[in-house]
Amino acid sequence: MTIKAVLFDLDGTLLDRDSSLLAFVNDQYDRMPAFQAVEKEQFVQRFIELDNHGYVWKDKVYQQLIEEFEIADVDWADCLHDYVSSFQQHCIGFANLQSMLAKLKEHDIKIALISNGFGQFQYDNFKALNIEHLFDEVLISEWEGLRKPDPAIFHRALTKLGVTAEDALFVGDHPDNDIRASREVGMRAVWKRSAPYESVEHANAVIDDLEELITIVLP
Incomplete structure (x- = not known):
């Protein structure tokens, strides 16, 4: 047929998507000083885990990250906006x-x-x-x-x-x-x-x- x-x-x-997300998260970490209170490898690994291959939307991911790592001086909504506007730059x-x-x-x-x-x-x-x-x-x-x-x-x-x-x-x-x-x-x-x-x-x-x-x- x-x-x-x-x-x-x-x-x-x-x-x-896995490679694209990894590239994005590494870049966002480097651009956001508030994230750098957490060791980079630990931050990136936890982000990937919480993302669950894209089946958890990033509002939940950022809220969980900020709470778990007690990250100060950052708003999850700003992080989400950056994700929505910047992820396309890392698509592989x-x-x-x-x-x-x-x-x-x-x-x-x-x-x-x-x-x-x-x-x-x-x-x-x-x-x-x-x-x-x-x-x-x-x-x-x-x-x-x-x-x-x-x-x-x-x-x-x-x-x-x-x-x-x-x-x-x-x-x-x-x-x-x-x-x-x-x-x-x-x-x-x-x-x-x-x-x-x-x-x-x-x-x-x-x-x-x-x-x-x-x-x-x-x-």
Whole structure:
């Protein structure tokens, strides 16, 4: 069966969020003297733990950090504002991201993004990867009023692309939001192996490198 469209998750799939967050936190620590009352390695490690791979929003993370380390002369809201406005400067894509997408476009494969998260924040991070020109559609949960794993957001993307679920493939890192959900609407699903998940059910294929997707889509 020919694949006419490939739809992607963002964080943990195209965006190397763990590396991006590490780069951001190190930079923010260096820029904010109040944080430097805490040893840098300890501060960064605790931030990463509290972030929980992006599933805890940063208002909670900053409030917890300030309380735990008894950091004075800093407001969590100012820290959050800095995160929202500056994170995009540290976005790192996974290896072979650009070449993989370009190869798909060379073969007239339609490409879309479906990402959960805050609209402008996620879109800015997406744009920072310099891949926007390769995408036919971009759906972000806040702007759509829908979130994965709701099947409606997958159906909306497919309708925008003008393809059926049977002709589309979804690539993501989350076992439920990406793999199970896309399979349940009739799409094939590829799991981009990602921590903290050791394995997933229902995936049609598993990849460690984005380049591996080419042989799946264009056998």
